[in-house]
Each structure stands twice: as C-alpha cells, then as structure tokens.
C-alpha cells in the first residue's frame with residue numbers, strides 16, 4: 001500500500017473497509033489471464049454480508065485462468081480524499097487500480113445503489129458512459145435482480161446478466177479470456193452470445209432468456225468465506241436453503257423472479273455448513289432464503305446438522321424468523337430467538353386477498369401469541385401502504401390489526417410469565433416492480449403515501465408499539481428506477497452529478513438534489529410511475545423472458561382487482577409459465 | 591497451561607477488538623485445544639497484552655491463550671500460523687503454567703520506531719540533547735487530568751537516524767510516555783512544527799536485573 005493511501009486511511013472512518021488482507025481472500029494469481037474485480041455498490045459491511053457476492057467471486061476464483069478481487073463504494077470521506085489526492089480507486093486484494101482490470105462485475109440488488117455504481121466507476125476513473133470507454137477500460141457487466149429492467153442503466157453498463165449467475169459468470173470470464181485480443185465491440189458481441197447476457201449495443205430486439213439453475217445440490221457453492229476484521233452486518237456463515245418461493249404474493253418481485261422453488265438437500269446443506277464452519281472459525285450460522293420456514297425438510301436438516309460434530313457449538317440464526325405452523329419444532333429449538341418477524345402486509349382480509357398474501361387475522365394472532373408466550377422480546381411487523389386497490393378502510397384496518405396484535409402479545413406474554421414484548425412496525429410504501437402482477441399498477445403520490453402512513457401511525461395507541469416507516473420520497477425513487485425506462489437514467493446521472501450518492505443512507509440522502517435532477521431533465525416522478533398501465537402498453541423489459549409469462553401476470557392482476565386469491569403452487573401448478581421451460585419439479589403435477 | 595504467542599500486526603489499521611476477534615476465529619480454525627470459561631455463556635479464554643491501537647503497527651504483540659490440554663510449542667505455533675490471516679502472523683510461542691504471572695503485570699517498557707516525514711535532522715539533533723540531559727519536563731494530558739512529568743526519566747533508549755526515531759519508553763500504569771508525546775516534546779525543543787509520523791511498536795519488555803527482557807521471555 002502506498003504512503004499516500006496510508007495517509008488517507010489515517011483520517012477516514014473505518015479504514016478497515018479499504019485495507020483487505022482478511023483471512024480467506026483470494027490469493028494473488030500471477031498467471032491469471034482474466035483479471036476481474038467484483039463490485040458491490042454499497043459499503044464494505046453491507047457488501048461483505050451478501051451471499052451472492054461470495055458465491056460469484058468464489059466461482060471465478062475457482063477457474064485456473066481467472067482471478068476475482070473485490071471493491072466496494074467508498075464512503076463519502078474516503079471518496080473525497082481519493083479525489084483530492086488524485087488516487088484512483090483500487091481493489092482490496094492486490095491494491096491494483098480498478099480501471100486496470102479486464103472485467104468490472106457489479107451486482108445490483110436494489111435500486112437505491114444506482115448512484116453508488118456511477119460513483120464507483122468515476123472514482124475508478126472508468127468513464128461512466130459505455131460509449132466513452134476506451135479499449136483498455138474494463139468491461140462493465142452487471143447482474144442481480146435489478147437487471148430485469150436494464151433500461152435506466154443502459155448508458156452506463158456494457159452488458160447485463162439475467163438470472164442465476166454461478167454458471168454464467170464462469171462462461172463470461174472464459175469468454176473474455178478467449179476474446180482478449182479482439183476490439184471492445186467484438187468482445188461485447190461475443191458476450192452477447194452467452195445465454196442470459198444482454199448487450200444493449202448488440203441486441204437488435206432479441207429476446208434475452210433468464211438463466212435458471214435447476215439442481216442447486218450440483219451448483220457451485222463456496223466451501224470457505226472471507227472472514228473480515230471489522231464487524232459486518234451479517235457476521236456469520238450463511239447457507240442458502242433454497243431459491244424461489246411458491247406463495248405467489250402479487251407485489252413480491254423475488255417471489256416471481258426466483259421461480260421455481262429449488263431446494264438443496266439436507267445432507268448437502270449439512271456438509272456445506274460443516275465445511276464453512278471449519279474453514280472460517282465462525283460460530284454462528286445463518287439459514288437464509290426468502291422464507292426459511294417454507295423449507296420442506298427442516299426436521300431432516302436439523303438431524304443432518306446434528307450428525308456433524310463440528311456444528312455442535314454453532315448458533316443458528318434465521319434472517320427473518322417467520323413464526324407459523326410450518327416451522328419445524330426440532331430446528332426451532334436450536335434457533336436463537338431474540339426477535340421474530342411477521343408480515344401481514346395489509347390490514348384487511350379483502351386487501352390481503354388482493355395482494356395474495358395468504359395469511360388471515362387468526363394466523364397473525366396465532367403467530368404473535370405463540371411468540372410472546374414463549375418469551376420473545378421483540379416482535380417485528382411488516383406492512384405496506386399504497387397497495388393497488390387499497391382504500392382508507394384498509395388503512396384503518398391495518399391500525400386496528402396492529403393494536404389488536406400488540407394487545408394479544410401482551411396478554412400472551414403475561415400468561416407465559418414473560419415481560420411484554422416490544423412490537424415494532426415497519427411500514428413501507430408499495431413500489432411496483434417488473435415481472436410482478438402489479439407491474440402495471442400505479443404508485444400513489446408522495447402526499448397520499450405520507451398521509452396513509454400518518455393515518456396508520458396516529459391510530460396506534462398501544463404504548464408498546466413503535467412505528468417506523470420508509471421515506472415515501474425514497475420509495476418514489478425506487479419505483480422510478482424499478483419500472484422506468486431510459487429517461488430514468490438521465491435523472492440518475494443528473495442526481496449523481498449533483499452529489500447524490502448512498503441514497504439509502506439517511507445521513508447522506510439528499511432529496512433536494514433529486515428534485516433538482518428531475519427538474520433539469522424536465523420530468524417528474526409522477527409521470528413516470530403514477531399512471532396505471534394498460535395490458536397493451538409496451539414495457540421496457542418486454543424483451544426479457546424471465547420465465548413467468550405475461551399472461552399469467554396479467555391474469556393475476558385481474559384476480560387481484562376482483563379480490564380473488566391464488567393458492568400456493570406447491571398444492572397444484574398454476575401454470576405461471578415456468579412449466580413450459582421444464583425447469584419446475586412441481587409443474588409435473590398438473 | 592497457557593500459550594503466550596508473539597505475533598505481528600502488519601496492517602496498522604486493525605483495531606484491538608478486531609485483532610482479538612480475529613484470534614478467536616483463528617483458534618477455532620486451527621482447532622487447537624483452547625480453554626473456555628465456566629458458566630452459562632462460556633467464552634474462550636484469550637486475551638491481548640496491551641495491544642496497539644488503530645494506526646500503529648506492531649512487530650512483537652502478545653496474545654495469551656489458556657489451553658484445555660497440553661500442547662507442544664512448535665506444533666502449536668505451526669497450526670496457529672496456518673490458520674492465521676497473513677497480516678497477523680504468529681512468530682513465537684511459549685507455553686507456561688497457569689500460575690505464570692499475567693503479561694500485563696510484568697510490563698515495564700515499550701519500544702517504538704517512529705518514521706518522521708519532516709524536520710528529521712533537527713529532531714535527531716535534539717533527541718541527542720535530550721538523551722544527554724538529566725531531566726526535562728513535559729505535560730501529559732490524559733482523560734482525567736493534566737500533569738507535568740519528567741519525561742527524561744521515562745526514556746530508556748533514544749536514537750535517531752535516516753528519518754527514524756527509535757525509543758524505548760516507560761509503559762506502566764503510573765508512568766507512560768506515548769510516542770506522540772515524545773515527538774511533540776522533541777519538536778518543541780527543536781522549535782519545529784510536529785510532522786506527520788508513522789509509528790510501529792517494536793517490542794514490549796519486562797525487567798530482570800535492570801535489563802529489559804521481551805515479555806515472552808520473562
């Protein structure tokens with residue numbers, strides 16, 4: 001590390017974000033023919049907690065011909081110092097400037113990291129516009145769930161990857177190696193031939209098909225994990241029990257995009273857990289998936305884990321422990337339960353039916369009293385406002401439900417001889433997302449969203465309840481990038497040039513800069529996201545084949561409007577479109 | 591039985607709590623027979639002896655590990671080293687009985703190498719003068735009080751060459767000279783602004799018959 005960089009690190013907060021050298025980080029491969037850097041566009045502590053990044057960097061590093069280093073978005077103090085000293089951003093493993101790599105992979109897990117992508121590119125001295133990049137600049141390749149609507153980022157990203165990445169990322173690295181001597185445009189043309197890759201420059205209206213890995217047991221999974229020095233958000237080993245979800249909540253993008261459900265077997269998971277614990281020295285293990293309690297073989301998993309001696313001292317955590325009747329009793333007793341979450345999402349049965357959230361008030365009461373009676377100290381409730389078809393009655397219903405649950409929790413805790421649990425309610429404005437039945441829906445205006453949040457809040461009388469909410473202004477922005485077209489990219493650039501970065505972090509969030517950015521582009525969030533779309537309207541992501549069919553999504557939307565529910569497709573195939581790709585094991589039943 | 595391990599902290603930006611946590615994980619990876627405390631939430635019996643703070647590198651840091659079974663020094667060190675991150679390499683190991691005094695209790699002095707960016711010549715000259723003098727008073731500011739001390743009496747070795755200051759100074763609860771204070775004092779005598787420094791702690795010592803002995807050998 002140069003003296004200059006050391007001098008900078010003396011003055012920034014958390015220098016450990018930029019020093020690397022952690023146990024398990026990739027070794028220097030001097031013979032690597034393809035040098036990749038993987039960017040998680042947020043701070044180190046967030047990015048290092050991301051399982052996808054671990055899988056994908058691990059997969060590339062496994063290739064003899066390639067190396068994959070890491071970079072994160074520097075916090076504002078570091079960014080300022082790098083600019084002042086004229087030091088280009090460097091990768092953590094070797095300290096090599098990011099712009100000297102062959103490939104700059106970036107994962108886009110949420111829209112609120114878009115300004116961070118521009119910031120990271122700029123700090124690396126890589127031109128932010130694809131068309132301005134020179135031959136020797138890295139190829140900027142994005143993956144992650146946001147790529148299902150690439151339009152807002154098309155000017156900034158050379159190639160997008162759509163779908164499960166663990167096979168494709170190796171193909172991409174190898175393709176870049178083979179095309180090493182070709183000019184940039186031809187390299188990109190070669191990449192466009194890989195299934196799941198979308199290159200705006202070379203697409204010509206072609207359909208891009210989402211890559212799907214059908215057998216997770218056979219898929220690559222790293223047998224070690226980098227062990228950071230500084231504490232990260234999820235400072236533990238994590239396993240992915242399964243991918244996908246069968247419940248079919250109509251607002252949930254992950255629930256549609258990760259279909260079909262694909263489980264890892266208990267034996268494979270227990271082996272992976274043992275290897276990771278042994279390799280890292282962690283004593284905590286997290287079982288992550290969309291809704292962990294939906295894993296069909298929890299009891300077997302618990303037994304398989306008990307057969308691994310090294311797992312004896314290990315503590316289990318579940319990112320959001322959802323209490324319901326399915327939660328395997330065996331595993332449940334092993335899980336540390338300081339808090340549980342429950343997501344009724346909406347306050348009335350009518351609205352829960354419309355969004356196809358398959359829970360009833362009885363379910364909620366059961367879950368909450370069960371948790372409170374067993375001594376849980378914190379209950380977290382999740383709800384949304386601004387949902388399609390929502391009326392003020394639903395809002396009042398939500399407040400009533402929360403009051404009722406808090407009351408029941410108190411009574412149950414008392415009955416079990418425990419202290420009254422704290423109830424924390426988190427309210428998020430609804431954001432329409434591509435490839436969901438609500439992709440055609442309008443988002444409510446800022447004023448309406450805020451009014452509805454306050455209408456809930458003001459009716460919550462119970463002293464044990466605290467209410468948190470997402471800033472509707474941020475949710476508006478999230479919607480602009482989730483369902484917006486290329487014009488949203490112009491706003492993004494203007495905002496970043498105005499100083500917007502780390503928009504998801506309250507201490508750096510600059511709403512006035514965004515207002516100015518919209519104005520300078522002659523746009524308003526309202527015209528981008530406040531209109532209901534018609535079925536015949538062309539959507540920016542129509543050329544992507546995500547697996548779920550537009551017909552299915554539209555029919556789900558119509559059912560929502562009529563208040564009709566659709567059952568969990570584990571009990572019978574709903575013909576969502578995946579059945580045609582022969583990738584869904586459940587689809588055989590129909 | 592305890593194992594006293596001397597290690598280096600090559601990345602000066604790691605804080606001491608992070609070093610400790612890193613050792614706990616290294617020990618788990620190495621699967622060496624470490625002892626745990628009794629009670630409902632047993633924790634690993636591992637402690638650092640006066641670890642350097644963020645910003646300082648260390649060439650002879652100490653970690654004290656209680657063992658559940660007998661371990662042979664060389665094999666212990668080898669296994670620990672294999673499981674260590676490259677920026678925290680263990681370099682020596684000594685096993686002692688549980689009754690062996692705590693390292694902290696034996697600590698008397700610490701040695702530093704201080705790289706100075708500017709005014710190196712002036713500082714080297716006054717370092718010589720200070721070393722030759724009988725007494726010199728400096729003001730030590732701590733969280734609770736400000737106190738005048740005879741800094742000269744707390745300096746046990748002092749030399750300067752090639753832009754580097756080498757010093758061994760008192761490091762006990764009653765008498766401590768922080769390297770920053772030493773540099774500030776020298777600059778005050780020399781009449782120059784305090785330059786940017788880079789501090790590496792090179793050793794921790796006890797005392798035996800008037801001679802400074804590395805803590806691990808006490």
Ligand code: SF4
Pocket residue numbers: 246259260261569570572573574575576577578579584585586587
């Ligand atoms: S194909 Fe059928 S079973 Fe499979 S995810 Fe779609 S609806 Fe569910």
